[in-house]
Amino acid sequence: MNKQELLTNGRCKKKADRETVWPVVIMNFTGVYAHEVFARNNQFIWLDCRHLSGTRGYCDKEGIRKLKRVIAGYPAEGIHFIDSGNYHYLTKLWTDKLRVPFSLIVFDHHPDMQPPLFKGMLSCGSWVKDMLDWNMLCKKVVIVGASDKLIRTVPEEYGQRVSFYSEATLAHEKGWRNFSSAYIEGPVYLSIDKDVLNPASAVTDWDQGSFSLQELEELLAIVLRKERVVGIDICGECSATLTLFEERREATVDSRANKELLKLIQSFSCFL
Template sequence: MNKPVVIMNFTGVYDYEPFSHNKKFTWLDCTHLQGVECYCDKEGAHALKRVIANYPADGIHFIDSGNYHYLTKFWTDKIQQPFSLIVFDHHPDMQPPLFEEMISCGSWVEDTIESNPYLRKVIIIGASENLIKHVSPKYRQTVEFYSEQSLQHEASWKQFSNETIDTPVYISVDKDVLNPQSAVTNWDQGSLTLNELEHLLSIILKHEKIIGIDICGECSSTLNIFEAEKGTQLDNTANQELLNLFLNCQTSNL
């Protein structure tokens, strides 16, 4: 294993996912942090940046539920070269922030575009067309969408396969892009199967230079015991398969 695998534990959900119980993985305890769930205030941001300070962007990072997807911004802030960001998410995460001094799980892509001088392009895959319609037109030059609906057609798959990216890429996966039979998350979900997601990722891994990867979308702890057990089993399977894909892809840099 050439690149580090980092488990960022906020909710305790990884305790119930066997894929993460590998002694070679680094666990970062975030359970004690305040001001970091969904919305991250200045103090929370400073605390999280201290937690990840000694770890590189060029690894595989599991970042708990979608409530913490804004961590992708903090990981990509470490990149010191031109790069592109590929996001698999049922939501564009490009809402105008409700509070100017806070980053959120719903605004982090917009925040990253506005603040990262090395970011050249963003590709968002699997988002709902209804949500894409609400993205500000000023980002259309920077952001390219492959909507959930468009991926139902062969033409979009061919277009994606021929996508040209002239910089290294960072990949961020929110498992809410998957259908409920493939993962259980705490947000409304898309329609991709795990096999379809893996196929799309394989295209990227085959053709692009990969800087780093993160994965979120763990099961909510608010579910009842039966649903939570089923959810963690599905999420564990999805995480294990995605991790195997990233680690075993011979043509990637991981």
């Protein structure tokens, strides 16, 4: 499927038919977005989080309170860039704003369902488990692209509410339609960690999957055509490296991925 087919093949209206436009929010923790060309848009909303302590990887109660204040004036209905995978737990804070039952679809090489090392801490490795434990409006979680090894570590008691979907199956619309009718409840919130991509398509702080950027776009296009999406976030930026050359290369690769994903998402109006 070529890029034009991705943008036009389906039942969604084109963005010219929209009455409203979702905000694009940049949550700046590491400063990496300043090096990414895609983010140089004066219509984007920048939230400066660089001064917040206790938020990298693990987020303590005070950090959670501060972050809730930062995002208080913005809705879940938006496209949120939330920096590196160390801040993926922000999906929980954004979805806590939803007031209707929903399903969460996560594109991630990791299930993010490990118990936190410290009690009462929200972490980038435990946030999906925390959502299932505490957000009663989250009815189902679908994780796309996680490694088989990590899937086997998911506690059995979550089996009724968590499903894993393979790249090969999702690539067919009929397969997704059958899967959706069986497992998806209500509208969906999409969370994309670019570590689901191969290293040629994105550079992240974590071990990565095998999806190409085009494959991920094809999967997203299917979901955007078939589901009512009530919010989206994207993470997986790479922290600054020791060499200027590597830093520029990483920013270029990640900026391209973010630009392409944003272009695809904004070509649909079915998630408005």
